Amino acid sequence: xxxxxxxxxxxxxxxxxxxxxxxxxxxxxxxxxxxxxxxxxxxxxxxxxxxxxxxxxxxxxxxxxxxxxxxxxxxxxxxxxxxxxxxxxxxxxxxxxxxxxxxxxxxxxxxxxxxxxxxxxxxxxxxxxxxxxxxxxxxxxxxxxxxxxxxx
Amino acid sequence: xxxxxxxxxxxxxxxxxxxxxxxxxxxxxxxxxxxxxxxxxxxxxxxxxxxxxxxxxxxxxxxxxxxxxxxxxxxxxxxxxxxxxxxxxxxxxxxxxxxxxxxxxxxxxxxxxxxxxxxxxxxxxxxxxxxxxxxxxxxxxxxxxxxxxxxxxxxxxxxxxxxxxxxxxxxxxxxxxxxxxxxxxxxxxxxxxxxxxxxxxxxxxxxxxxxxxxxxxxxxxxxxxxxxxxxxxxxxxxxxxxxxxxxxxxxxxxxxxxxxxxxxxxxxxxxxxxxxxxxxxxxxxxxxxxxxxxxxxxxxxxxxxxxxxxxxxxxxxxxxxxxxxxxxxxxxxxxxxxxxxxxxxxxxxxxxxxxxxxxxxxxxxxxxxxxxxxxxxxxxxxxxxx
Numbered sequence: 001x002x003x004x005x006x007x008x009x010x011x012x013x014x015x016x017x018x019x020x021x022x023x024x025x026x027x028x029x030x031x032x033x034x035x036x037x038x039x040x041x042x043x044x045x046x047x048x049x050x051x052x053x054x055x056x057x058x059x060x061x062x063x064x065x066x067x068x069x070x071x072x073x074x075x076x077x078x079x080x081x082x083x084x085x086x087x088x089x090x091x092x093x094x095x096x097x098x099x100x101x102x103x104x105x106x107x108x109x110x111x112x113x114x115x116x117x118x119x120x121x122x123x124x125x126x127x128x129x130x131x132x133x134x135x136x137x138x139x140x141x142x143x144x145x146x147x148x149x150x151x152x
Numbered sequence: 153x154x155x156x157x158x159x160x161x162x163x164x165x166x167x168x169x170x171x172x173x174x175x176x177x178x179x180x181x182x183x184x185x186x187x188x189x190x191x192x193x194x195x196x197x198x199x200x201x202x203x204x205x206x207x208x209x210x211x212x213x214x215x216x217x218x219x220x221x222x223x224x225x226x227x228x229x230x231x232x233x234x235x236x237x238x239x240x241x242x243x244x245x246x247x248x249x250x251x252x253x254x255x256x257x258x259x260x261x262x263x264x265x266x267x268x269x270x271x272x273x274x275x276x277x278x279x280x281x282x283x284x285x286x287x288x289x290x291x292x293x294x295x296x297x298x299x300x301x302x303x304x305x306x307x308x309x310x311x312x313x314x315x316x317x318x319x320x321x322x323x324x325x326x327x328x329x330x331x332x333x334x335x336x337x338x339x340x341x342x343x344x345x346x347x348x349x350x351x352x353x354x355x356x357x358x359x360x361x362x363x364x365x366x367x368x369x370x371x372x373x374x375x376x377x378x379x380x381x382x383x384x385x386x387x388x389x390x391x392x393x394x395x396x397x398x399x400x401x402x403x404x405x406x407x408x409x410x411x412x413x414x415x416x417x418x419x420x421x422x423x424x425x426x427x428x429x430x431x432x433x434x435x436x437x438x439x440x441x442x443x444x445x446x447x448x449x450x451x452x453x454x455x456x457x458x459x460x461x462x463x464x465x466x467x468x469x470x471x472x473x474x475x476x477x478x479x480x481x482x483x484x485x486x487x488x489x490x491x492x493x494x495x496x497x498x499x500x501x502x503x504x505x506x507x508x509x510x511x512x513x514x515x516x517x518x519x520x521x522x523x524x525x526x527x528x529x530x531x532x533x534x535x536x537x538x
Contacts, residue, residue: 083283
């Protein structure tokens with residue numbers, strides 16, 4: 001008998017949108033302050049801007065494409081036993097065009113294939129299995145070749 | 153904050169340290185008690201002279217300072233435990249300093265101690281989902297800052313290796329550090345990759361150990377050693393919008409801060425003490441990862457952004473250089489018992505100003521600065537003078 005299909009659960013609820021049709025792609029959900037323009041990821045559930053101190057936040061869907069600002073490739077298992085994904089793995093800072101820098105796992109873990117300034121796009125994929133037999137999913141950024149039309 | 157001239161003068165009556173290293177059969181309270189007894193001896197004081205105690209540690213749990221002091225003798229004095237990540241020891245020092253400066257107590261103990269868990273530091277200064285995503289790897293967080301720093305300044309991995317080589321050379325002259333063996337540039341560049349682009353010998357080793365300081369008002373001084381005074385003891389924590397990946401700070405692209413946590417602590421220390429970078433004879437910079445020493449010196453104001461690599465290459469940071477940095481070998485040689493580290497850094501300034509640093513003595517050192525960072529983020533600057 002085939003085992004039942006594993007349930008997919010996000011590493012944290014509310015980090016990205018769930019597409020309602022196959023043509024849509026998931027997007028990260030952030031907050032934007034209507035008062036001062038500050039952006040947050042993940043979205044702030046209490047609706048309060050910790051920069052201007054106003055309660056004026058609205059949810060926004062963040063761009064799926066950004067630019068790699070910095071990165072590192074981790075070569076050994078992190079301490080504490082919290083991380084259960086593959087090793088080596090990479091994470092870094094990605095700048096999104098709206099004006100926010102976020103920290104994200106990167107799909108590429110070969111250092112030579114990563115560069116500052118590379119374009120990267122957001123995807124959702126498996127992080128690890130958990131003890132209950134679920135698949136834990138996360139957002140990651142995947143380096144992509146720059147669009148030559150933009151460079152011109 | 154009041155300038156130092158408006159506060160009661162505070163003297164570092166004595167300091168004590170243990171030999172830092174790996175001690176499977178010793179607990180943190182034994183290291184702590186040993187450092188306290190060494191500090192008492194150095195200060196020519198008795199345990200019953202101590203009126204309050206501030207005890208720094210990170211991983212030792214509830215009442216860790218009480219347990220160390222129980223080994224020395226309980227006397228009913230207030231014992232306060234201080235957890236402020238890698239700035240725990242300097243935060244304890246600051247609290248001790250303030251309680252004497254404010255005329256609340258006359259003789260106060262600051263101790264920092266740690267028995268480190270083995271393997272990579274299991275930092276928990278992150279949100280639960282960030283821990284699950286593996287963002288708590290401090291070498292990787294520093295590596296991100298390193299990549300950023302290399303882009304900005306043109307510093308190279310060879311420069312970072314030079315920091316390790318310099319510090320391990322100095323460490324060979326420090327019997328209390330974990331490592332006394334120098335390393336070559338090639339050994340650093342060929343060591344195991346930990347978190348690209350940082351290799352094992354770019355990362356400070358862990359260690360168990362403790363350090364202690366006794367601070368007092370001038371009238372209570374007993375030691376016949378040179379009189380070492382506190383010129384500033386400053387702690388700043390995170391500022392809005394500064395991206396310190398390992399410290400929990402998030403970059404704000406829209407509203408970046410005018411000054412970072414380190415820059416702010418340096419500014420306050422210069423204002424309080426009335427000194428500037430040019431007045432420092434000896435400096436303890438925060439080299440938990442070797443690139444950090446370079447940007448630390450720049451952020452503290454010892455040189456402009458991108459200049460530290462040139463000064464390093466010229467030998468300006470050597471023991472006999474223009475401004476010696478990490479004369480005891482830094483975290484790179486001493487090792488890193490988190491709660492003790494920042495007090496261990498201050499210990500070296502104390503020793504240098506006393507003229508008791510032996511083979512690594514900086515001739516005529518009169519004023520020195522120690523800087524430590526910590527997850528949170530935290531930044532602490534201590535200036536001592538004689």
